[in-house]
Amino acid sequence: MLELFAFPGGVKPDSHKEESARTPIVPAPLPPLLVVPFRQSATGGVDIRVQAGEQVLKGQCIGSAEGPFGTCVHAPTSGKVVAIESRTLPHPSALAAPCAIIEADGTETWRERVPLDPYATDPAQLRARIREAGIVGLGGAVFPSHVKMNARIDTLVINGAECEPWITCDDRLMRERAPTIVAGAAIIAHLMGAKRILIGIEDNKPDAAAAMRAAVAAVGQGEMQVISVPTRYPAGGEKQLIRVLTGIEIPYGKLGPDFGVQCFNVGTAHAVARAVLHDEPLITRVVTLAGNYVRPGNVEAPIGTPIDALLALGEPKADTDRIVMGGPMMGFVLPDTSLPVVKATNCLLAMSPTLFPPSPPEMPCIRCGACTRVCPMVLQPHELYWHARAKNFGKAQEYHLFDCIECGCCAYVCPAHIPLVDYYRFAKAEIRAREREKAAADRARERYEFRKFREERDKAEKAARLAAKAAETKAKLAQEGAEAVIAAAQSRAHAEEKDSS
Ligand code: SF4
Ligand code: SF4
Numbered sequence: 001m002l003e004l005f006a007f008p009g010g011v012k013p014d015s016h017k018e019e020s021a022r023t024p025i026v027p028a029p030l031p032p033l034l035v036v037p038f039r040q041s042a043t044g045g046v047d048i049r050v051q052a053g054e055q056v057l058k059g060q061c062i063g064s065a066e067g068p069f070g071t072c073v074h075a076p077t078s079g080k081v082v083a084i085e086s087r088t089l090p091h092p093s094a095l096a097a098p099c100a101i102i103e104a105d106g107t108e109t110w111r112e113r114v115p116l117d118p119y120a121t122d123p124a125q126l127r128a129r130i131r132e133a134g135i136v137g138l139g140g141a142v143f144p145s146h147v148k149m150n151a152r153i154d155t156l157v158i159n160g161a162e163c164e165p166w167i168t169c170d171d172r173l174m175r176e177r178a179p180t181i182v183a184g185a186a187i188i189a190h191l192m193g194a195k196r197i198l199i200g201i202e203d204n205k206p207d208a209a210a211a212m213r214a215a216v217a218a219v220g221q222g223e224m225q226v227i228s229v230p231t232r233y234p235a236g237g238e239k240q241l242i243r244v245l246t247g248i249e250i251p252y253g254k255l256g257p258d259f260g261v262q263c264f265n266v267g268t269a270h271a272v273a274r275a276v277l278h279d280e281p282l283i284t285r286v287v288t289l290a291g292n293y294v295r296p297g298n299v300e301a302p303i304g305t306p307i308d309a310l311l312a313l314g315e316p317k318a319d320t321d322r323i324v325m326g327g328p329m330m331g332f333v334l335p336d337t338s339l340p341v342v343k344a345t346n347c348l349l350a351m352s353p354t355l356f357p358p359s360p361p362e363m364p365c366i367r368c369g370a371c372t373r374v375c376p377m378v379l380q381p382h383e384l385y386w387h388a389r390a391k392n393f394g395k396a397q398e399y400h401l402f403d404c405i406e407c408g409c410c411a412y413v414c415p416a417h418i419p420l421v422d423y424y425r426f427a428k429a430e431i432r433a434r435e436r437e438k439a440a441a442d443r444a445r446e447r448y449e450f451r452k453f454r455e456e457r458d459k460a461e462k463a464a465r466l467a468a469k470a471a472e473t474k475a476k477l478a479q480e481g482a483e484a485v486i487a488a489a490q491s492r493a494h495a496e497e498k499d500s501s
Contacts, residue, residue, distance in 0.1 A: 034304030
């Protein structure tokens with residue numbers, strides 16, 4: 001039996017999983033208009049490949065990956081691109097970005113699909129397929145999966161912990177599609193050379209664990225084990241689950257592959273199997289409707305579906321006052337429910353004043369240290385708070401601001417009701433914005449310096465050309481002068497010869 005380890009900190013909020021996990025995943029109806037953001041991953045850019053007025057097929061690449069961190073974006077259905085325009089994204093920053101507005105034709109006509117045999121395919125080609133399928137981490141981070149697969153490891157961890165309260169999309173996926181998840185895990189392990197696969201599931205999901213065990217047994221994957229881990233938030237954090245299953249503690253600034261281990265969410269493994277074995281890119285995702293709904297549950301929605309259309313399926317109760325994307329610990333309030341479903345949309349949590357009473361007013365920090373005791377990343381949250389609040393971003397970085405996984409444990413226990421994570425998000429966003437501004441200024445300065453260098457080089461080349469021309473003319477004149485002198489001397493010599501004869 002595998003020895004389990006504890007991770008530092010953590011909290012144990014009420015899980016509230018039963019409400020939405022009772023019923024099977026239902027497919028969301030195809031909306032008449034989809035809004036597909038071209039930015040769907042945490043990193044990298046996209047090269048837009050369609051224009052307004054163009055017909056597209058289901059699964060057609062409409063944005064190709066730019067740079068090593070880019071991932072492709074696809075049409076979730078067949079139809080017509082009626083516009084390419086900037087729309088607000090469902091993201092804490094509420095920034096706008098280019099989106100394809102697709103009018104569905106209702107026929108769901110696929111592009112040609114070419115399944116691969118993962119065990120007879122070159123690893124580079126397999127990774128390229130995963131990149132071209134637009135697969136990103138579906139646990140919430142939306143980091144491009146092909147980048148994480150670019151390493152050799154001993155142990156692959158498949159994350160089925162789903163520790164955040166209320167969210168049950170992974171639970172239902174494991175109960176209903178365990179064989180596909182197992183197939184995806186085996187493909188990733190093959191690609192990365194992993195000798196063992198550990199699938200971690202919190203012990204509050206016994207049905208999911210049983211389904212996964214049955215799927216593993218059915219394919220006889222000897223090196224694959226399903227392990228129930230204690231329910232403690234945030235056991236589903238990547239570093240936390242690796243710690244629980246392997247005992248490996250990944251320090252600041254290091255990544256799993258530095259220790260021979262890598263972690264992928266169950267939804268990501270499922271998407272990998274669909275992409276490789278069926279050539280289906282990531283164009284849908286399972287979204288939990290939990291909280292203040294008449295009909296909580298899980299729906300599988302095409303990316304780009306308006307969130308309003310999904311809410312209508314769950315029917316938020318009359319006293320609903322906010323919709324949060326994500327769970328109560330890590331989610332954020334949506335500014336507008338007409339925004340589209342994106343690859344990061346794991347849950348739409350309906351909140352009401354009764355179910356989620358408003359937080360009491362923020363009080364001054366009393367330096368009680370409760371936040372430090374529960375931080376799973378062993379940070380000092382109150383120090384981060386002080387420096388973020390004072391906009392002393394350099395100091396916040398010295399206290400490892402970017403190691404904060406925004407799990408919300410510190411805010412959950414804070415007796416002063418300080419929305420600590422909001423301060424960290426603000427500080428991170430400011431630092432990133434300043435870095436972007438600095439990079440833009442550096443690029444402008446480089447451009448200016450290059451232009452000056454080119455002007456001076458052109459000037460010097462022109463001067464050299466003129467000098468060469470002048471020297472050439474001078475030499476020519478000198479040559480012509482010499483020839484004239486010689487000709488005169490010769491003619492004089494002839495004349496003298498004639499006279500003497
Ligand atoms: S828990 Fe709240 S009050 Fe206590 S030290 Fe942390 S930030 Fe300050
Ligand atoms: S939100 Fe950040 S600082 Fe707070 S407990 Fe989680 S990792 Fe630690």
